[in-house]
Amino acid sequence: xxxxxxxxxxxxxxxxxxxxxxxxxxxxxxxxxxxxxxxxxxxxxxxxxxxxxxxxxxxxxxxxxxxxxxxxxxxxxxxxxxxxxxxxxxxxxxxxxxxxxxxxxxxxxxxxxxxxxxxxxxxxxxxxxxxxxxxxxxxxxxxxxxxxxxxxxxxxxxxxxxxxxxxxxxxxxxxxxxxxxxxxxxxxxxxxxxxxxxxxxxxxxxxxxxxxxxxxxxxxxxxxxxxxxxxxxxxxxxxxxxxxxxxxxxxxxxxxxxxxxxxxxxxxxxxxxxxxxxxxxxxxxxxxxxxxxxxxxxxxxxxxxxxxxxxxxxxxxxxxxxxxxxxxxxxxxxxxxxxxxxxxxxxxxxxxxxxxxxxxxxxxxxxxxxxxxxxxxxxxx
Amino acid sequence: xxxxxxxxxxxxxxxxxxxxxxxxxxxxxxxxxxxxxxxxxxxxxxxxxxxxxxxxxxxxxxxxxxxxxxxxxxxxxxxxxxxxxxxxxxxxxxxxxxxxxxxxxxxxxxxxxxxxxxxxxxxxxxxxxxxxxxxxxxxxxxxxxxxxxxxxxxxxxxxxxxxxxxxxxxxxxxxxxxxxxxxxxxxxxxxxxxxxxxxxxxxxxxxxxxxxxxxxxxxxxxxxxxxxxxxxxxxxxxxxxxxxxxxxxxxxxxxxxxxxxxxxxxxxxxxxxxxxxxxxxxxxxxxxxxxxxxxxxxxxxxxxxxxxxxxxxxxxxxxxx
Numbered sequence: 001x002x003x004x005x006x007x008x009x010x011x012x013x014x015x016x017x018x019x020x021x022x023x024x025x026x027x028x029x030x031x032x033x034x035x036x037x038x039x040x041x042x043x044x045x046x047x048x049x050x051x052x053x054x055x056x057x058x059x060x061x062x063x064x065x066x067x068x069x070x071x072x073x074x075x076x077x078x079x080x081x082x083x084x085x086x087x088x089x090x091x092x093x094x095x096x097x098x099x100x101x102x103x104x105x106x107x108x109x110x111x112x113x114x115x116x117x118x119x120x121x122x123x124x125x126x127x128x129x130x131x132x133x134x135x136x137x138x139x140x141x142x143x144x145x146x147x148x149x150x151x152x153x154x155x156x157x158x159x160x161x162x163x164x165x166x167x168x169x170x171x172x173x174x175x176x177x178x179x180x181x182x183x184x185x186x187x188x189x190x191x192x193x194x195x196x197x198x199x200x201x202x203x204x205x206x207x208x209x210x211x212x213x214x215x216x217x218x219x220x221x222x223x224x225x226x227x228x229x230x231x232x233x234x235x236x237x238x239x240x241x242x243x244x245x246x247x248x249x250x251x252x253x254x255x256x257x258x259x260x261x262x263x264x265x266x267x268x269x270x271x272x273x274x275x276x277x278x279x280x281x282x283x284x285x286x287x288x289x290x291x292x293x294x295x296x297x298x299x300x301x302x303x304x305x306x307x308x309x310x311x312x313x314x315x316x317x318x319x320x321x322x323x324x325x326x327x328x329x330x331x332x333x334x335x336x337x338x339x340x341x342x343x344x345x346x347x348x349x350x351x352x353x354x355x356x357x358x359x360x361x362x363x364x365x366x367x368x369x370x371x372x373x374x375x376x377x378x379x380x381x
Numbered sequence: 382x383x384x385x386x387x388x389x390x391x392x393x394x395x396x397x398x399x400x401x402x403x404x405x406x407x408x409x410x411x412x413x414x415x416x417x418x419x420x421x422x423x424x425x426x427x428x429x430x431x432x433x434x435x436x437x438x439x440x441x442x443x444x445x446x447x448x449x450x451x452x453x454x455x456x457x458x459x460x461x462x463x464x465x466x467x468x469x470x471x472x473x474x475x476x477x478x479x480x481x482x483x484x485x486x487x488x489x490x491x492x493x494x495x496x497x498x499x500x501x502x503x504x505x506x507x508x509x510x511x512x513x514x515x516x517x518x519x520x521x522x523x524x525x526x527x528x529x530x531x532x533x534x535x536x537x538x539x540x541x542x543x544x545x546x547x548x549x550x551x552x553x554x555x556x557x558x559x560x561x562x563x564x565x566x567x568x569x570x571x572x573x574x575x576x577x578x579x580x581x582x583x584x585x586x587x588x589x590x591x592x593x594x595x596x597x598x599x600x601x602x603x604x605x606x607x608x609x610x611x612x613x614x615x616x617x618x619x620x621x622x623x624x625x626x627x628x629x630x631x632x633x634x635x636x637x638x639x640x641x642x643x644x645x646x647x648x649x650x651x652x653x654x655x656x657x658x659x660x661x662x663x664x665x666x667x668x669x670x671x672x673x674x675x676x677x678x679x680x681x682x683x684x685x686x687x688x689x690x691x692x693x694x695x696x697x698x699x700x701x702x
Contacts, residue, residue, distance in 0.1 A: 031599065047524075047525075047673075134668065138588065138594065138669025139667065139668040141413075141417045141665050145418070208667065208668065210668045213674050214674075361672060361673065362521065362597050363594065363671045364671065
């Protein structure tokens with residue numbers, strides 16, 4: 001006699017063994033470790049991942065379309081809201097793109113201020129990344145330490161432009177206002193204060209056996225795969241590709257500064273961690289040089305009241321903390337851009353997740369996602 | 382007379398444990414805050430000492446939520462099943478000596494065996510919570526906790542065998558008396574290390590808080606619990622924390638023994654809270670292990686180490702003592 005369960009196909013015998021089956025888990029849109037509102041559909045066999053599908057778009061705000069109805073200057077605040085962890089770099093990317101379209105050269109001092117702001121922002125962004133990455137792995141305290149240092153940068157920003165997250169500090173043709181009195185000294189003090197702190201984080205994490213176990217050899221992203229997926233930034237450098245737009249296609253005045261581009265070897269979470277830690281040190285190095293050389297002078301070039309770039313198009317890419325941030329701006333000689341397209345590094349970086357996660361455990365997925373360092377504001381736009 | 386004495390002590394201890402759990406919650410928040418360059422609770426009472434009471438009142442007033450599709454009785458019983466064993470262990474923990482008597486509810490001659498068997502019942506409650514919640518994260522948490530607690534039971538038991546060989550008894554009071562000359566942490570430092578590590582894992586604390594890893598499976602087995610049911614899990618967790626510290630104190634740190642500067646009870650509390658502090662410190666420093674790495678640590682590292690420890694202790698006890 002055979003018993004049948006309603007779910008089974010006709011005639012299919014029930015096997016006497018215990019059966020196991022895969023199950024689906026919706027990780028997100030609300031989940032502590034998705035860094036925003038990202039939905040990951042996991043197909044799990046127990047703890048082991050079989051398949052992962054990212055679903056995006058929960059933070060879509062129609063950035064590119066909105067820009068078509070705003071003047072060129074009005075677009076700047078919107079760029080803040082793309083990658084809100086690295087807003088200065090977004091300002092920078094957009095402003096340089098429009099300046100190239102118009103052929104504006106900006107004053108020397110403004111260039112220096114831009115580099116200082118962008119590099120401070122890179123340090124702040126990597127600090128947030130380091131804190132949240134450690135948090136994903138269960139090390140709580142690092143988060144608070146990182147935010148303590150970031151707070152110093154935020155204070156510097158607040159003094160300069162009044163904002164702590166969405167700065168809108170850069171303008172087409174320079175920056176909105178000059179640095180406040182004593183900024184350079186304070187920034188120099190910060191550089192000297194931050195450098196030993198980075199060693200502290202390394203002492204907490206790099207020599208910790210549990211941290212090594214959790215990151216070494218996890219989520220390996222091979223060089224070719226990274227290039228094929230258009231991955232950029234620390235993620236690409238972690239896989240061993242020496243590619244930093246500040247070196248490859250120097251924009252602003254980056255060719256004047258001496259700094260190294262750290263690269264990893266294996267492309268695992270550990271390499272990505274090391275690359276970002278080292279990048280913070282290099283950013284501090286750039287900051288130090290820029291703060292020493294900053295000249296006096298104007299901070300805003302003479303630009304027309306209404307910005308009306310000549311008919312044409314421009315694609316400008318810069319190295320944001322997350323990778324290659326591209327602004328494609330098309331102008332029809334009206335005060336409003338005809339089209340703006342953003343090439344967001346987070347989008348390309350996340351796309352490789354379904355290739356590198358399979359076979360790892362749930363805990364590793366969190367580590368891999370953390371090491372990719374996505375910002376949903378920029379990913380969904 | 383003996384019965385009344387027992388009742389009195391158990392009432393005192395039950396009251397003390399409840400307050401202690403609340404105190405530990407506040408203390409952990411304070412210590413972690415200072416580790417993380419924060420202040421922690423500051424508003425309710427002096428430096429926030431009454432914070433736990435405020436939280437308890439808040440949790441008591443919360444709505445009783447039963448998720449749709451949950452296994453009702455399993456879901457409701459789980460907090461109690463997790464909560465009761467945590468308190469049962471205190472039957473044989475000696476708090477000190479006063480008025481010529483030992484402050485212990487019942488000095489069982491199999492004391493430590495009783496404690497170990499009772500505390501391992503707690504896993505049932507956690508698995509019931511994981512299974513009954515009808516939530517995939519809870520289920521994952523429940524699965525993880527069963528694997529973890531069952532495999533860490535082994536090194537816990539093995540690590541204290543050395544102590545039992547030296548003390549020649551299973552009674553908690555006898556074990557303390559046997560440490561009059563020298564605390565067992567000296568000859569049994571390996572055992573102490575293994576015990577502390579494995580016991581941390583057994584009470585699901587970081588770096589072994591895998592069943593409730595918030596960055597992976599939200600809150601693990603207690604994802605669906607709120608209000609008083611959540612509070613019971615929470616109090617059980619902190620009671621267990623105090624339990625393992627009290628056991629470590631009794632077995633390795635000479636229990637209530639100490640110079641006559643303080644009362645024996647004070648000595649016991651100082652040592653126990655010292656161990657608690659050590660565990661809090663570890664929790665806020667280390668990242669979390671992965672589930673398979675944690676199993677490897679138990680079976681490939683702690684268990685062999687504990688066996689070596691037993692072997693060496695055996696040789697010393699047999700031929701050199």
